[in-house]
Amino acid sequence: MGLLDSLRTLFSPDESKSNRHKDLRALLVASMEIVGAYGAAVEKYFGSITPSLKLPETLLPYSKQTIAQAFANVQHAINEPSLRAIVEQVMEPEAARRVLSPEFQKFLTEGLAILKFFVPPSEAESDRRKWEELLPLLDTLGPEARARYQHLFVGTRTSTQKKADQ
DSSP: OOHHHHHHHHTOTTSOHHHHHHHHHHHHHHHHHHHHHHHHHHHHHHTTSOOOSOEEGGGSSSOHHHHHHHHHHHHHHHHSHHHHHHHHHHSOHHHHHHHTSHHHHHHHHHHHHHHTTEEOHHHHHHHHHHHHHHHHHHHHHOHHHHHHHHGGGTTOOOHHHHHHHO
């Protein structure tokens, strides 16, 4: 069931207000947990840098579709005045202020953009190999050239590094 189906069910006239509120609250809490787990994964694999290499989606705590749906749920709750009140009720006051802040909305926008860097494992491996093939070329240009691009490889290990570890 997608977001629109969930919302239609929650706001249908035959659903009691108490049940709708409870269901909406559960949906929001679950969505926030998914967004938080994804944020932790992004922090772990990218830190404060913008990704330059694709990573396998197997590193994600949930499927890309589930994460995108959770982001949509949270964004809808933040942008819809009647739902903002529920956000404030569901969360501790400090957490609610953080979630309703412009900074959190920026995180949601950036988080969705970064989600595109998580791809099927075969695509991530292909991307990594292409960058690895570029490294010797950078070395021929000099250490300054490699240093300018070294940040692109943070958190990745090339096959040369793997062989050296053995």
